[in-house]
Amino acid sequence: MRDASPAKTYALHIGVIALLFALNLVLPDYHQSLFARIMALAVFAMGYNLLFGYVGLLSLGHAMFFSAGLYGAGLTVYHLGWGVPEAFVAGVACGALLALVIGLLALRTSGVAFMIVTMMFAQVFYLLILYFAAWTGGDQGLVIQQASRVIAIGGASFDLTDPTVRYMSALALFSIILLVTLAVVRSRFGRVLVAIRENEERTKMLGYNTVANKLAAVVAAGAICAASGAAYALLFGYVGSGFASVQYSILPLLWVLLGGAATTLGPLIGTLFMYYVTDITSGFTSAYLLIVGVALILLVLFFPKGILGSIRERWLRWLP
Amino acid sequence: MTPLLTTKGLSRHFGGLRAVDGVDFTLMPGEIRAIIGPNGAGKTTFVSLLSGRIRPSSGMVVFDGADITAMPAYKRVRLGVAYTFQITSVFANLTAFDNVALPVQRTLTDGRTKGQVRSGVMAALERTGLADRGGTLAGQLSYGHQRLLEVAMGLALKPRLLILDEPTQGLADSEIDNFIMLVREIARDATVLLIEHNMPVVMQLADRITVFNSGKILAEGTPGEIRANAEVQDAYLGATHG
């Protein structure tokens, strides 16, 4: 798991970021926009992966952390007229706080019970959004106007509705979270998380407070998922209850499984793959979900550890 | 000299079964103590109560003068109580290096040791003769090496009390000789509590022996005294070697 020379690992991650930077220059408009969306959502997948991949905690409720960020940012802009940076921070803070509360409650359980408890909490969160439709816009959602989505820094101003600004903002967030994830999984804390996944009882008997470590991971993952949600609201100008539905709890699981659980770059690859398979197939048939399903089944059959997980297992043992 | 560890009336019941039944036990610093007794005598349950893996039904555990009865296991480890599992419990999907890195970084975080994770890991692997296996996944090590890895992990915790639950089970004779030397070396700076079925190992290593039967202490004494004890002969030695 741990490479003696981390240079190769860092070079790979910087290379991926550089590639995404360069793609901005060559991608046609449609794909540029799609990539911005994919990068923002890959952050969601990375947060989920921290918990599911590295700690081995399977949650079915992470839509609530994504939408805590989405609404935390969206509603402060919409109702309170906050600026973009403050709204983003508010979104992340909402997600972290919610994760702390949910973590304290849900970590009393494990395994299937944990899946069910997280799903229940997410459902409560979803219903609350519908219940407070006067503020949240209910299932219609709210559109955040272009005027509210401009960042003024010093004399310069950045309009998040501009495709290039949007792409670069999504890339900036993606890059930061990717490097943070890499640093975390290579850290002592990351080693403890993996140990908990592999054998929690043994980890305790090596002097680790496993509950506290799991709680820290739940909060970190919640904050990352919320950052994704907050960015999504601000970059694409829409918040809606659909993002809090069960579907958005299942999606990050699929992205991570596809790309490779417990790999740093797997979440990006999974999100990218799924978006393009859906995009391409929906172009020529209305039964595209069927094709997506078949593609998923084939992948799981032939690459049970996901795309990057299988590559790591067979060829590149040093991948983090 | 104050004892390193004492228990008073320590009991653990499973339903109606008294696995450990009112045990008063004293362990002095620096000794190698062996616990012997027939299968199901309550040896593993007893040491699990010491390490905090399971909670007692009644009684108390005192370590270095402090009542630790209610202390969770992970805190006892930080105080210096290390436990190696009877059933090998290494991290099979992690390398031997990473297995040992976990206890090493624990003692570094607690400020009980100084230096680098890498040098601490290599020191523990070298002491157990696993230095050239650092990169191997623990699950792919031979059984004997996995047992040694358990000991390396225990060692790396820099314990004041190292509890070994049947460490030689499944080892080849050649490996057992090395193991005896290793325990002697460990005992230079730690107290060792050793559950062991292999009587030659017990006789060579132990300063004192405690015999368990049906959750109670049946006898306690030097290896010579235990060998001469008729009751022990009946309960245990005769039964397994007769």
Ligand SMILES: Nc1ncnc2c1ncn2[C@@H]1O[C@H](COP(=O)(O)OP(=O)(O)OP(=O)(O)O)[C@@H](O)[C@H]1O
């Ligand atoms: N978690 C448990 N639940 C119920 N009964 C248990 C549990 N753990 C141990 N026991 C019972 O308690 C008794 C003592 O078990 P223990 O494992 O402590 O014995 P032992 O002396 O270590 O035996 P061995 O030499 O076989 O390892 C046994 O009868 C066992 O079946």
Ligand SMILES: [Mg+2]
């Ligand atoms: Mg036992």
